[in-house]
Amino acid sequence: MKLAGNDMLIQSLINEGVEYIFGYPGGAALHIYDSIFQQKEMQHILVRHEQGATHAADGYARATGKPGVVMVTSGPGATNAITGIATAFMDSIPMIVISGQVQSHLIGTDAFQETDMIGISRPIVKHSFTVDHQSNIAQIVKEAFHIATSGRQGPVVIDIPKDITSPDNLFDFEYPKEVNIRSYNPPLDPDPLQIERVVEAILNANQPVIYAGGGTISSNASEELKELNSYINVPVTNTLMGLGVYPATDEKFLGMLGMHGTFQANMAMHNADLILAIGARFDDRITNTPEKFAPNAQIVHFDVDHSSVSKIIEADIAVFGQVKNSLTAINSLIKKRSAEIDSTKIQKWHAQIAEWKNSHGLNHDLYKDTSDDKPILPQAVVQHIYQASKGDAFVTSDVGQHQMFAAQYYHFDEPRKWINSGGLGTMGFGLPSAMGVKLAYPNEEVVCITGEGSIQMCIQELSTCSQYKLPIKIFNINNLSLGMVKQWQDMNYDGRHSSISYEDSLPDFKSLVESYGHVGIKITKNSELKNGIEKAFSIKDKLVFVDIFVDPNEHVYPMLVAPNGSLKDMWLSKGNKT
Amino acid sequence: MIERQLTLIMENKPGALARVVGLFHQRGYNIDSLHVDPVEDFVPYKFIEDELNIKFSKGEVSRLIIKTTVGDALMRQILRQINKLIEVIAISDNESTYLKGILRDENLL
Incomplete structure (x- = not known):
């Protein structure tokens, strides 16, 4: 041709x-x-x-x-x-x-x-x-x-x-059937010797944790991960990029770890004697001060990228290969040796984790308080979205406080449903990425949780949504300021709020989206929250933009103490740290 | 911190050298000296051909010799980052040699 x-x-x-x-x-x-x-x-x-x-x-x-x-x-x-x-x-x-x-x-x-x-x-x-x-x-x-x-x-x-x-x-023109690049040959299958060492380490551990990240999702290894934990029953934490790869509603799930991770996830990592790092790269938002990271843990690192291993935290056992293939290999060996798994050995560890969770775990019932004497809490907004979408939506987010609240309070039970810019932290990501998701899955609920700062970085795409009739649900957690920057200024700069407010120049988002032909809903009171969010989901054929005015003084907690902190050093609320 | 010499064998393609040089800056490493030439004599690199089951022909590959002054841990990281570049076929610092698709790292194994 x-x-x-x-x-x-x-x-x-x-x-x-x-x-x-x-x-x-x-x-x-x-x-x-x-x-x-x-x-x-x-x-x-x-x-x-x-x-x-x-x-x-x-x-x-x-x-x-x-x-x-x-x-x-x-x-x-x-x-x-x-x-x-x-x-x-x-x-x-x-x-x-x-x-x-x-x-x-x-x-x-x-x-x-x-x-x-x-x-x-x-x-x-x-x-x-x-x-x-x-x-x-x-x-x-x-x-x-x-x-x-x-x-x-x-x-x-x-x-x-x-x-x-x-x-x-x-x-x-002839399109090649296959491709072979001699200078590019990424690893697929793990070294069997390393797999044996990993299984040995798992069998000997008293305080193990699985720390799974975005690589587990890219490798489509969610099923293999769940299978592994059906044999070994250890606590699991996910990175921001890994949320959904292990079901958040499973009792062994600790929540996200790191900068704004849960108390129990960070404490479990800090006190672990074995960390199974799966498709995760020990990002600086995870480790806090690397020298103080998990002082007693043996580190097993599964990764397809040679250069990610021992880059920040030295691995004791490295398993190179597609995470899916490596976990499959672990699973088949562990199954053979299942008689050697002593489930009583980690009972104390589970009890300790339950205690951490009970003492300082997140409150997932904030949405139940509907009284109007207090401003709307951003956390409660996410909880209402979770309830109204039955935990089944694709959720994209932008970057900032709303992103962390979404990660903390929306329970993702499946991989690829939580879509956010983790590494680069790109404001403006939420709306256009939701368009891509909605085009791929037109019959699924697609939610964008954003803030009034982020949404304005790619707000022009409201027009694209109009042209291609993409009925996304946008929830704008509006705190009238760049909340995460403000939080850092509150905590580290004596509350000097440098360039975080727009004065009175914010648009009326309701009228703005209506001018594109979308539906706008404005919510200012707790008592309107549940109905407003449910109404948004009830409109199936239109993009709905819900502008929700929340408490402008709310901070995201827990938050790791930096610099020089370890994973056990966290702010738990304003002025209160571990 | 000691001065080390890296030898790279890579595809002789436009932009390939820029990727290697750019990577040094991007990752915060420093280049003390850099030499590049096309490989004419393949005899010293026959082991690469054998291991990877490939055959070099004239004009296809270049050799880069880079001198840099770094500690051990960073050296390992540099080797791995460079080895990740798509056009790099092999890299050696005279202590360890990395070939594409064949991972050897004495520190880990």
Whole structure:
């Protein structure tokens, strides 16, 4: 088959099974957009800003496990995509970003809308390609998808000059069936010797904890993790990125750990004698001061990425490979040796954890207080959303206090349902990522929990939601200020609130969303909260934006004491620490 | 902190060198000296071909020699980060050698 460059590119994406392209056209991408126009297999979603395109593709990828695809033009189109690429990179999300480039003969001349996309994106991509000839397009797309979706996943950029996508020249096209990159060979199966050592360590532990992160979700290893714990029955904590990989309503679940983790999760980690770190990378929000991290624990680290192991916390036993394969290997060996599991051995440990949970665990019943003498608590908002959505929604979030409240109080029982920017902490992520999720799962409830700061960073996408009729439920936890920054200023800067308020310049969100054709609901009193949230869920065919005015002075607790603190050093409430 | 010499064998592709150099800056490492040339004589690298079951041909691969001054733990991290770059085939600091897809780390095993 002979095709022009633009058609080759589009045909390659079709061959990869792409359903949606999130993008924004422009000069250098015009040939490609002409090809998009002339096909029916994929739908192009026109966003209102390229950052929205990358986050939407990212949300799609996180919810489905399939790579998100982004199309942007050169120059500003490409640079606007950068934040979203960095977001995906930090959270190891598979994404393909195709950026138009000026014509080959103009590269390096400061041509109109020219920017060195490969150079700008280099530190925040897993890999990138410049297409230098039409005959390489199919191979490059194939390799890009392979790299993005294997090993430790991540975004891949394909920069393609305009002349390469010209409709005027036809070349032979055949899409490769398989791909083999000799300098890229990520590990799959674990070393059996290491598996034996891990099982030995599990059998000998008195105070074990499973610490599972986002890598367990990317590897689709939730079932294997649950199976493992059905044999060994140990306490499980999840990172912010790992929530849902182990059911939050299971009695062995401790909640999230780290900076705003639960008391019991952080105490269990600090006092453990064995930590099974599964697809987690000992991020600084998890370890607090690394030298003081879990002083008595033997560390077992499962990861597909060699460079993540012993980067921050030295591993005693390292298991390289796809987490799914490693857990499968552990499970089959543990099953064989199940007679050796002494369940009485960790009884004391479970009792200790129950005691921690009872003394300083989170209060999940705040929503029951509906009296109007107090302002609305943001925690209660999340609890009401959990109740009204029956714990079954996809929940995206932005970044800040509302994100932490959502992570703490919405119980995720399944992986890929909690969609947030964990590593980069990108405000503006919530709404566009919810669009990607809703397109992937049109019949599922998709909720975006946001704040009045974050939502305004990508609020233009309300227009996209209108165009494509995406009935997302947006809950704006409105505390009239940048709450997390304010909290830090309260705690570390004697309450000097530098640049965290918008004075009286916030829009009336209800009228704003109505102007896009959506439904707006405004809630200012506790007594209106339950009904207002339930009403939002009862409207099935429209985007509903619920603007909820909450206590502007509320802080997120627990909070790790930093700097120089360990995981047992936490603020539990205002002025009260462990 | 001692001065160490790293040898990399990598695909001779546009942008590959920039990825290695960029990584040093990005991760906060320092380069004392850098030398790069195309590999003409494959005899010293036959073990790579054998281990990875590949065959080099002329003009395909480059050799980088980088000198850097770091401690042990950071050296290991540098090796692993560089080895992660898609176009790097092998990297050695004369104590350990990392080949793509074959993980050997005496400290861990």
